[in-house]
Amino acid sequence: MYQSALYRHGERAEKFLSNDKKSQAVICECEMVTCGEVEYAIKDLDVHNLVDLRRRTRIGMGPCQGELCSYRAAGLFSEYGKKTGNQASHLLEEFLEERWKGIKPVFWGDALREGEFTYWIYEGLFGVSDLPEQATTSATDEETA
Structure with a gap:
């Protein structure tokens, strides 16, 4: 697990590699990314x-x-105080849309089944399409108010 972090960050990995159980929790099993990273x-x-x-x-x-x-990582943005829960949910939605751009054209056979599985996870369990609209205010909106 630590080898992948050392490969990605070199000597800087020492800043987040610790024996703390939470820091060692794996967020991404495929790439062995920990909560500390x-x-x-x-x-x-x-x-x-x-x-x-x-x-x-x-x-x-x-x-x-x-x-x-990705849903675990989105939650960590909220946990570390960088985003609200609603903003973190929208980060997840944007990320998934970006990933689908590269995956959609190659859906066939097993990849299509995997895509359906992903769709049902995020639609059925998390209700991604039911998220409230993200409030955006521009400088011109504030000036006219």
Whole structure:
């Protein structure tokens, strides 16, 4: 587990590798990304969304394409105080949309079944399409109010 973190971060991995059970909890089984590595990326590496996190830690780049780890990672944004729960849910939605862009064109056979499984996880269990709209206010909206 630590080898993959050392490969990704080199000597900086010492900042988040610890014997703390929570830090050692695996968030992404495919790429062996731990909670400590995600916390380090969110707090110290200027990570603002799941796509940034994917680039820094490889979350969502394994065989499952984020199917099993992206919701955990989104929750950690909220836990570490970088996003509200609703904002973290929208991060998840945006991340999944981005992953689907690359996966959709190659759906066939087993990949199609895997795609259906992912769809039912996020639609059936998490209700991703039922998330409330994210409030966005621009500077011009505030000036006219």
